[in-house]
Structures are given as C-alpha cells and as structure tokens.
Amino acid sequence: MQVPLAFPSIDQNDIENVIRVLQSGQLVQGSQIKLLEKAVAALIGVEHAVAVSSGTATLHLALLSLGVGPGDEVVVPAFSYVATANVVELAGAKPVFVDILLDTFNIDPYRIEAAITPRTKALMPVHEFGYPADMERIIEIADRYSLPVVEDAACALGAEWKGRKVGAWGKIGSFSLHPRKAVTSGEGGVLTTNDSNLAKFFSIMRNHGIDNASGVMDFVAAGFNYRMTDIQAALVVGQLKRLKTIIAKRNVIMDCYDKELKPRFFQKPKPPLNGRTTWQSYHIVLNDDVAQTRFLHFLTEKGIGANYGAQCIPVQTYYRKKYGYTSVEFPVAYRAFSQGVVLPIFDSMTENQVSYVIETVNNYKDLIHVIQ
C-alpha cells in the first residue's frame, strides 16, 4: 500500500473555480484575491488580510513593515522551517534563537526574556505544525518590552489559543498556503493585521511599490513582485469554506494514532490544553537510541511517506558558519530535529491507510531493547 505524507484537499468545485479564472483571462489582480482576503480576515477575526506569493514573502514583508534592518535582532524559535530565520537574514537583521518545549515544539516562553537585547526589534514565535504557541505569555513579554509580535502561523490557519485564532494575537499574522498545509493555493501566503497602515504597506510592497490610492499609478517604494495569482486564489477559496471539516478529519486521524500507536520507542504529540491545533503534521520524537534515518528508510520501503519534521535552524550550515552555534546551546530543538519524524496525515486518508501506518509502525522491529 502507498500512503503519501500529505495530499491536498481539492474537489471538483475547486477545479471548476480555477477553470473559470483561466477562461476569464483575468489571471492576476482579479476578484478571487479579494474573495480570499475577505474570507481569511473573517476567519481569523481581523480587519485586514493581504494575499501574497508564499508564506516566506509574508514574513519578509512583515519584518520590512516593522522597519527591521541591519543592526536589529529578531527573536525566533530554534526549531522551525528555515524560512522563519531566513527572512530575518534577508531583512539584513540577526535571528536570535530560543530553545523550544518538547511537548509543543514551540518557543519556550520562559526563555524569551533572556534573548531580548536593546537591538531586539520584534518577537517572531511560530505555531509549529499548527500547534498554537502560548500567545498570552508571549504578548505579555512583548508588551513589557514594547516589542511587536509577528506570528509565523504558516502551518496554523484555523488554529486557536484560548479561544482566539492564531494570527489575531500579534501585530501581524503570517500564513502559508503551500500544499503541505490544510488548505492550499499551490504556493501562496496571507498576512493578517488590524493595522490599516501595515495592510497598505503589504499591498504596495507586494506589487512593485505601486500606490493606486489617488487613482493615479504612483511608484512610492522599491517593492517586490510578491503577488498571488487569481488562479491560485481560486483554488483555495472553496477549500477555506471546508477548513473546519478538513481540520475535523485530521483530528479523527490523530485520535486513531493517539489510541492505537504503541509508543514503544517514541513520544506521541498531545493535543493542546488551551487551544486547537490544525494537525498540519503528526510529529513523533524517537527515543535517543532509535536511529531516525533507519526508521525513515523503513517507512519509505513500506510505501509510507514519512519525513523529518523541521530543522534545528542554528546548526544548519549557513547559521553555524555565520554565528558559530552548536547543538549544545539548543538541546530540545536539536532533539526534535534529530529524532523527529512526521507521519502521514491528510483529510482524505482512508481507514485502511491509517490502519496500515499504525500496523507498520507498531511492527517496527529494527530495535533490540524496545522489542522485549
């Protein structure tokens, strides 16, 4: 049996939406982008949503809008997808890494203060794998130091912390619509904010620095082409309406994993006590004496699309060479990186596929001491 790691939730309606855009000839800057932005703003509960070309472009614009540049620092978790730190570098600033908590895979809020310096320009927590970070505590620290918070919610569209959607807690929320997420536009990203000046900045900077407000095309900044196409927006607007159902189905799969996977040689993720996760990934952490690569190889041979979860960013070559970081400084992030494995989870996963993954993992015998 073949079980992919992820599979997008695209139905006939979504396909027909895309066809309609293709037939209309209006492939960019049309009505679909506006529909998408309106839907995301309503979903998150914010005034503004601005669609761009990726969940990396979102973060880049977010940092630029806050004036982050050379000489500045941005506090980020040590365990995330590399884009979280890359955008800080792209803005000319320095990412300052903070270790994570192993039960949430998110930044350890109790370590944030020690990372703040006079050069800190923003805090950028990540809702890793769709699991909400402790936003109350993070906002409390940010307020105390008068720092803006950018939520990297790339995997977390629809997740909540204490009843409020992630992406609505910080000054700016950032989402990805990459195919590994619960809903997808192929490539794409959305920024959320209640600040109309920031929303205007995002709109101008995604489109070559053009300001149309006066009715005349005026180039007011050196912007990017970070636009999302209407083809991409059309693909995702229908999925957004099904987001609740998609997440509910992911919860059913996670329940099966939780009940039936025998944690003989790994730690299972737990649902958050004070929030809701999107289960973008089901991330297990192997015991230290279990070889990650061997287990991944075993799953691949069995037709199961497993993979590494995320990176311990400070020890990736670029960051290690530039800043001299070692794994010893970020023991939890390093453990999640070197022992973490994501198992398949997607809304169209069949019962047979779920059972097959459970059975295969439960029968893993390439271990000496776990087997007895």
Ligand SMILES: Cc1ncc(COP(=O)(O)O)c(C=O)c1O
């Ligand atoms: C935490 C995090 N931030 C940013 C990104 C970048 O998003 P994109 O691939 O849409 O550029 C990702 C992508 O998976 C991510 O997981």
